[in-house]
Amino acid sequence: MICPKRTSELLDLHLAPFKDKDPAWEVGVSKIAGRGVVATRSLKRGEIIFRDSPLLIGLAAHEEDALNACSVCLKMLPDTRFMCRQGCGLPVCSLCAKKKQHKSDCDLFKSWAPNEPDVANSVIIRLLCVARAINLSKEQRDLIYCLQANLDNNHRTEVRNAAKCFKHFPTDKKLIEIMNRTVAVLRTNGFDKTTDRTNDNQEFNYRALYPLFGVVNHDCIPNAYYTFEDKTNTMLVRAAVDIPAGFEVTTTYTKLFAGNIARHLFLKMKKGFTCKCPRCSDPTEKGAFISGLYCRDTNCTGLVVPEISGLPHPNWNCLECKQKSTHAQMMKSQDFASGAINAKANSNSLRTLVQYLNEKSDSFIPSSNYVVVDAKMSVLQRLQVGREDCSEELANNTRLRYSRDITQVMDKLGLGDSLLRTQLEELLRREEERRAKRLAAEEAAKQQQQKLAEADKLLEAALAKDQAYQADQDQDQDQAQVGTSAGTADPGTAPAPPPAAAELA
Numbered sequence: 001m002i003c004p005k006r007t008s009e010l011l012d013l014h015l016a017p018f019k020d021k022d023p024a025w026e027v028g029v030s031k032i033a034g035r036g037v038v039a040t041r042s043l044k045r046g047e048i049i050f051r052d053s054p055l056l057i058g059l060a061a062h063e064e065d066a067l068n069a070c071s072v073c074l075k076m077l078p079d080t081r082f083m084c085r086q087g088c089g090l091p092v093c094s095l096c097a098k099k100k101q102h103k104s105d106c107d108l109f110k111s112w113a114p115n116e117p118d119v120a121n122s123v124i125i126r127l128l129c130v131a132r133a134i135n136l137s138k139e140q141r142d143l144i145y146c147l148q149a150n151l152d153n154n155h156r157t158e159v160r161n162a163a164k165c166f167k168h169f170p171t172d173k174k175l176i177e178i179m180n181r182t183v184a185v186l187r188t189n190g191f192d193k194t195t196d197r198t199n200d201n202q203e204f205n206y207r208a209l210y211p212l213f214g215v216v217n218h219d220c221i222p223n224a225y226y227t228f229e230d231k232t233n234t235m236l237v238r239a240a241v242d243i244p245a246g247f248e249v250t251t252t253y254t255k256l257f258a259g260n261i262a263r264h265l266f267l268k269m270k271k272g273f274t275c276k277c278p279r280c281s282d283p284t285e286k287g288a289f290i291s292g293l294y295c296r297d298t299n300c301t302g303l304v305v306p307e308i309s310g311l312p313h314p315n316w317n318c319l320e321c322k323q324k325s326t327h328a329q330m331m332k333s334q335d336f337a338s339g340a341i342n343a344k345a346n347s348n349s350l351r352t353l354v355q356y357l358n359e360k361s362d363s364f365i366p367s368s369n370y371v372v373v374d375a376k377m378s379v380l381q382r383l384q385v386g387r388e389d390c391s392e393e394l395a396n397n398t399r400l401r402y403s404r405d406i407t408q409v410m411d412k413l414g415l416g417d418s419l420l421r422t423q424l425e426e427l428l429r430r431e432e433e434r435r436a437k438r439l440a441a442e443e444a445a446k447q448q449q450q451k452l453a454e455a456d457k458l459l460e461a462a463l464a465k466d467q468a469y470q471a472d473q474d475q476d477q478d479q480a481q482v483g484t485s486a487g488t489a490d491p492g493t494a495p496a497p498p499p500a501a502a503e504l505a
């Protein structure tokens with residue numbers, strides 16, 4: 001373990017431009033692993049714990065058709081003539097072409113002589129973030145070496161492949177070692193336009209190393225979350241829950257809704273450690289049953305969950321009838337369900353997918369299972385763009401129902417704030433508001449209807465009275481006629497206005 005004190009000194013230098021005068025954190029010995037970031041005072045949910053800036057940042061250049069972004073300001077460029085005219089093999093905008101950063105990148109890559117400097121090559125563009133480590137100060141490079149690196153067999157591949165794209169790639173062992181180490185550190189602690197770092201619904205399209213964040217340890221129920229400031233790419237790390245003084249600040253390196261086995265394998269293979277957090281030690285994942293499957297015994301309604309064994313292929317136990325199943329047996333059920341739901345997700349009809357999730361999938365896979373949760377997340381994402389072939393009512397109901405379902409899963413897991421939760425709660429609030437408005441409108445229409453019906457009744461009653469009065473009059477007249485002829489007219493029966501008609505007026 002690298003001494004926390006040295007890490008702190010180097011981080012202080014890195015953060016000097018914007019470090020808080022009274023930071024709420026320090027680098028200390030961790031209960032989770034090695035060293036970590038510890039809260040020095042109690043933090044309220046939502047409070048900013050620290051800011052970090054990228055020590056290294058560059059284009060991820062994962063897709064061959066999206067290489068037209070500036071290697072300095074990272075903005076997308078018009079499709080033509082975006083390559084540097086000096087022959088460094090990097091895309092750069094006309095403004096950044098004159099900046100110090102590009103001068104340094106340009107000199108480095110020109111000296112290596114790219115084979116085809118006018119053609120945007122993802123291998124060269126991707127390497128830039130790594131190669132920039134060469135021109136960092138000694139302290140900055142020491143900071144890279146301070147961070148955890150998974151030095152597995154694959155970490156040298158990137159630089160080896162990049163070497164083929166230049167005529168004079170350096171052979172100096174020290175330079176190669178710096179780049180290989182940087183690749184390993186980036187892979188262990190960095191961002192790389194991947195979604196595996198988080199399930200937090202935010203896009204970060206670059207390859208970058210945030211060194212202080214790199215010291216933050218993992219927990220499958222993290223107590224902190226991060227966002228990025230758009231213009232500066234500054235990272236803000238906030239408390240997801242109240243954090244008492246002395247507690248370690250944690251983040252998650254995995255998807256939040258991956259099950260125990262998937263998270264275990266990912267952390268082991270990609271990050272090189274085994275997580276021992278409370279969620280990983282609980283086969284039910286705190287009652288959220290993200291891996292849960294139905295019992296193979298059709299007479300049993302219990303859920304089956306994998307044993308906590310640390311093995312990649314653990315046995316599974318039914319919580320109801322206690323029947324044991326092998327991993328292979330349970331994977332058959334999981335694969336079947338995943339295949340069925342993904343087929344619907346890949347078909348072009350969103351309505352079909354929603355109906356399948358609402359009416360069918362529950363019969364063969366518990367709704368807590370990650371494949372269902374993931375499918376609901378993707379439905380919500382698609383609904384954000386448009387409602388496709390769903391009716392407005394179905395779209396609204398689905399937004400309401402799925403954002404409720406997913407926040408419930410988060411609650412069960414004990415997850416605090418995150419960008420995802422904020423988005424879901426906002427969606428929920430909007431849908432509930434819409435629903436309340438609709439109900440209010442329906443209620444108003446109903447009351448209007450009732451008023452009209454009452455008015456109709458009154459009118460009918462008035463008319464009836466009117467008719468009765470008229471009938472009386474006619475009768476009286478007949479009688480009067482009879483009386484006149486008999487000479488006995490009664491002045492007491494003189495006509496008065498019909499009462500009901502008067503009321504109505």
Ligand SMILES: [Zn+2]
Pocket residue numbers: 070071072073074075092093094095096097
């Ligand atoms: Zn630029």
Ligand SMILES: [Zn+2]
Pocket residue numbers: 084085086087088089090092102105106107
């Ligand atoms: Zn250049």
Ligand SMILES: [Zn+2]
Pocket residue numbers: 219220221275276277278279280
């Ligand atoms: Zn864990």
Ligand SMILES: [Zn+2]
Pocket residue numbers: 295296297300301302303318319320321322323
């Ligand atoms: Zn059972």
